[in-house]
Amino acid sequence: MKRRDFLATSALAVGAVGLNGCYREEKQDNKKSININRGKTIKLKLATSWPAHFPIMGTGVDDFARRCGELSGGSLEIKVHAKNILVPALQVFDTTSLAQIDVFHSGVYYWKGKNSAFSIFGGMPLGLTSEEMITWLKFGGGMELWRELYGKFNLYPLIGGTTGPQMGGWFKKEISSLADLKGLKMRIPGLGGEVMKKLGVNPVLLPPGEIFTSLERGTIDATEWVGPALDSMMGFAKAANYYYTGWHEPGSILEITFNKNRWEKLSSEHQAIITAVSEEMTSNMLHEFRYKNAKALQELPKSVEIKTFPKDMMDAAKIALQEVLERESSKSNDFKRVLESYNQFATLNKPWDDISTKNFLDIRG
Ligand code: CA
Numbered sequence: 232m233k234r235r236d237f238l239a240t241s242a243l244a245v246g247a248v249g250l251n252g253c254y255r256e257e258k259q260d261n262k263k264s265i266n267i268n269r270g271k272t273i274k275l276k277l278a279t280s281w282p283a284h285f286p287i288m289g290t291g292v293d294d295f296a297r298r299c300g301e302l303s304g305g306s307l308e309i310k311v312h313a314k315n316i317l318v319p320a321l322q323v324f325d326t327t328s329l330a331q332i333d334v335f336h337s338g339v340y341y342w343k344g345k346n347s348a349f350s351i352f353g354g355m356p357l358g359l360t361s362e363e364m365i366t367w368l369k370f371g372g373g374m375e376l377w378r379e380l381y382g383k384f385n386l387y388p389l390i391g392g393t394t395g396p397q398m399g400g401w402f403k404k405e406i407s408s409l410a411d412l413k414g415l416k417m418r419i420p421g422l423g424g425e426v427m428k429k430l431g432v433n434p435v436l437l438p439p440g441e442i443f444t445s446l447e448r449g450t451i452d453a454t455e456w457v458g459p460a461l462d463s464m465m466g467f468a469k470a471a472n473y474y475y476t477g478w479h480e481p482g483s484i485l486e487i488t489f490n491k492n493r494w495e496k497l498s499s500e501h502q503a504i505i506t507a508v509s510e511e512m513t514s515n516m517l518h519e520f521r522y523k524n525a526k527a528l529q530e531l532p533k534s535v536e537i538k539t540f541p542k543d544m545m546d547a548a549k550i551a552l553q554e555v556l557e558r559e560s561s562k563s564n565d566f567k568r569v570l571e572s573y574n575q576f577a578t579l580n581k582p583w584d585d586i587s588t589k590n591f592l593d594i595r596g
Contacts, residue, residue: 343422382491
């Protein structure tokens with residue numbers, strides 16, 4: 232918007248507020264114009280699935296709220312509520328859908344019970360990396376599908392960060408072959424858990440606060456979490472010696488999701504600011520995870536052995552994943568459509584990735 236237009240529409244906006252005493256948008260010449268309402272602060276309630284100021288994910292949301300305030304000259308005031316303050320960690324989807332809160336920050340794979348297709352937007356075992364996921368969502372049609380399907384819940388999602396590659400998890404005993412998995416109890420959610428179940432594992436869900444004690448006491452035999460930076464804070468190295476490299480969460484996507492009506496009532500300027508800051512948040516989180524994981528890896532106790540899962544297990548995991556995807560596709564047309572879009576991008580991406588990134592990393596050694 233040109234400055235002169237902005238000043239003109241701002242004057243209109245002030246007039247509108249003066250007349251109605253409330254926030255509204257104006258449309259002029261088919262252009263959506265207006266309006267940061269001078270003197271009128273838009274307050275939004277944001278709830279997260281994380282403890283207050285939780286490293287990287289939680290502090291990323293704190294920064295998001297602060298930056299929206301800075302860039303809007305204080306006209307956007309987003310108050311962050313840690314998990315269980317306004318709503319329980321895993322009810323942020325429902326309460327935002329019902330407009331009891333305005334916006335939430337969480338992990339997409341938590342909502343596969345709402346629609347199995349949502350698990351694909353959160354990332355796929357043995358699938359796309361964070362960088363590739365973002366490319367699919369932004370340029371390969373993923374975001375359109377995500378917004379269409381979330382729209383049925385009156386929600387409007389934005390990418391709200393990504394973890395980069397996650398580790399395969401902590402095991403109390405070494406896994407030398409597929410047979411060693413039989414009967415193990417492991418904390419592992421999402422599609423990774425579905426695959427593990429087919430490999431003979433008993434996947435369990437535990438709240439984060441109970442994982443360490445369960446592992447230490449042997450109530451569970453293994454757990455995945457994120458990567459060295461966050462896993463170190465959980466103290467898993469004190470309860471298990473074998474730390475396996477990742478396969479099931481190569482690029483998990485987090486979300487900053489608005490109540491759709493609330494989003495549509497925001498001015499185009501506020502929408503633009505929020506969209507830009509969500510991009511900043513995504514980039515920062517990916518790079519912060521990379522740096523802190525690299526650092527934390529160097530600081531793991533000597534007792535920890537880094538291992539890669541045996542080939543027969545990964546071969547079986549690939550087959551099991553295909554079975555899970557076929558089963559889910561046959562049960563849900565949404566899952567089938569999203570998977571088709573995802574696969575279309577993965578097929579397009581692979582030859583280029585093979586001769587660029589993968590080839591280069593092999594050469595660099
Ligand atoms: Ca994880």
